[in-house]
Amino acid sequence: MTETQTRPEPAALRGEPKVLKVALLGCGTVGSQVARILLEDADALAARAGARLTLAGIAVRNPDATRDVELPRELFTADAEGLIDGADLVIELMGGIEPARTLILRAVRNGASVVTGNKALLAQEGPALFEEADKNNAELSFEAAVAGAIPIIRPIRESLSGDRITRVLGIVNGTTNYILDQMDSTGAAFADALAEAQRLGYAEADPTADVEGHDAAAKAALLATLAFHTPVSLDDVRCQGIAQVTAEDIAAAKDSGLVIKLLAIAELVSVGEGGTEGRGGEGVSVRVHPTLLPREHPLSAVRGAFNAVFVEAENAGELMFYGAGAGGRPTASAVMGDLVSTARRVVAGAPGRTDTATRVLPIVGVDAVTTSYSIGLEVADQPGVLARVAAVFAEHGVSIEAMRQTIDGGVPGNGNGRAELRFVTHRASEKALAETVADIKNLDVVESVTSVLRVEGV
Ligand SMILES: NC(=O)C1=CN([C@@H]2O[C@H](COP(=O)(O)OP(=O)(O)OC[C@H]3O[C@@H](n4cnc5c(N)ncnc54)[C@H](O)[C@@H]3O)[C@@H](O)[C@H]2O)C=CC1
Numbered sequence: 001m002t003e004t005q006t007r008p009e010p011a012a013l014r015g016e017p018k019v020l021k022v023a024l025l026g027c028g029t030v031g032s033q034v035a036r037i038l039l040e041d042a043d044a045l046a047a048r049a050g051a052r053l054t055l056a057g058i059a060v061r062n063p064d065a066t067r068d069v070e071l072p073r074e075l076f077t078a079d080a081e082g083l084i085d086g087a088d089l090v091i092e093l094m095g096g097i098e099p100a101r102t103l104i105l106r107a108v109r110n111g112a113s114v115v116t117g118n119k120a121l122l123a124q125e126g127p128a129l130f131e132e133a134d135k136n137n138a139e140l141s142f143e144a145a146v147a148g149a150i151p152i153i154r155p156i157r158e159s160l161s162g163d164r165i166t167r168v169l170g171i172v173n174g175t176t177n178y179i180l181d182q183m184d185s186t187g188a189a190f191a192d193a194l195a196e197a198q199r200l201g202y203a204e205a206d207p208t209a210d211v212e213g214h215d216a217a218a219k220a221a222l223l224a225t226l227a228f229h230t231p232v233s234l235d236d237v238r239c240q241g242i243a244q245v246t247a248e249d250i251a252a253a254k255d256s257g258l259v260i261k262l263l264a265i266a267e268l269v270s271v272g273e274g275g276t277e278g279r280g281g282e283g284v285s286v287r288v289h290p291t292l293l294p295r296e297h298p299l300s301a302v303r304g305a306f307n308a309v310f311v312e313a314e315n316a317g318e319l320m321f322y323g324a325g326a327g328g329r330p331t332a333s334a335v336m337g338d339l340v341s342t343a344r345r346v347v348a349g350a351p352g353r354t355d356t357a358t359r360v361l362p363i364v365g366v367d368a369v370t371t372s373y374s375i376g377l378e379v380a381d382q383p384g385v386l387a388r389v390a391a392v393f394a395e396h397g398v399s400i401e402a403m404r405q406t407i408d409g410g411v412p413g414n415g416n417g418r419a420e421l422r423f424v425t426h427r428a429s430e431k432a433l434a435e436t437v438a439d440i441k442n443l444d445v446v447e448s449v450t451s452v453l454r455v456e457g458v
């Protein structure tokens, strides 16, 4: 048996650590897990932060409510302002715009640094909040706000700050990925899959923010701001959610070896002469929409509530970040990471980090961006239909890459049945595509346009 040797303690464990008082605002899915970790792992956190992180209190609407995580009753208060005023560090996990905005402003004006997971607030009010934090030498950290546990804010802000990011593409909403995955893999109904995502703690307090794509759009705005060093707000993001995705779309995608994912896409696009960095004119395009991907694409393997973010940078090339994008414990991990690193900065007396918008690039509308499309049509099954539809594509300069036909009833080609046509186009502008679809709808042989979905990675 080998003898166990005593080794000297790391410097961080010697002597009495400082104490930093932490105020927690909100004790729901994420807040309750943050409180648990702060209490359970207090010694380890103190060693890593160089300060004891004492949970001074938890502000909630109803201090007497029953909670899933058992926490000491005396920590709870309805007086958020009072709690903030006695704190060195504030964690905001209430969600929503107000009172979160006012409380964060109060904290930073007191000189307290803030950690938040509130992407809705940051995508709407970020610049004003960061400015106020900078003015007061406080820090506002938000790793939890994008893709839950996945470290993505810090890598973009720090590890890639010496590179030039050109594109960010990701699955950044766990709820919608869970719903689409359940519909695809088990044939679950949309409503049942959503109810399960809510039960598991993935969904926002108002799940329409997930389903309509607004949560992903807020995250896309934050990613684009950091990646391209230019202000991008929620209003700059073209957004379409998954409410219109049908079981038929999912089945048709499956038949064609594709899968539907809600993607957030932020990219630098060329906008003509001139420009900010001597590289020709640049603009930013940011959009969120359901997208067809080949099943062998790495993002197609992102199942359940998992998220993944692809980053393309001029020198680093392609990077992929993958992990749990929602849920109490994973999101609490990201919050705690921010809290420990903020505490270290406070202990060292270092200034709060300022934000990175160093230029103002134009926001490019989707009309200027080209994408491949999949278009589903119900048509009369009679001779000449295909040629008439194809002629409309040609008139608008939209080139067809592939076509599938499914006959539904009647004697094939006799005009007494219906056929479903699915076209995949080469890259086309949104404008050309919209005009094509409008003209196709007007053809007397076309009963309906059943779906229009963008395609990536083919
Ligand atoms: N649940 C998740 O998977 C993730 C959530 N987030 C974000 O984290 C934040 C918190 O999310 P959840 O914990 O899921 O929300 P939640 O709805 O489960 O919890 C919110 C908590 O804040 C309290 N609260 C809300 N308004 C209040 C008010 N006016 N006064 C006092 N207390 C108030 C509620 O009582 C509750 O305790 C949100 O900004 C959300 O977008 C970020 C990443 C993942």
Ligand SMILES: N[C@@H](CC=O)C(=O)O
Residues within 6 Å of the ligand: 145, 147, 148, 172, 173, 174, 175, 176, 202, 203, 204, 210, 215, 325, 326, 327
């Ligand atoms: N509702 C969000 C939670 C994390 O940000 C999601 O489903 O991804």
Ligand code: NA
Residues within 6 Å of the ligand: 143, 144, 145, 146, 147, 148, 149, 150, 151, 152, 153, 334
């Ligand atoms: Na994250």
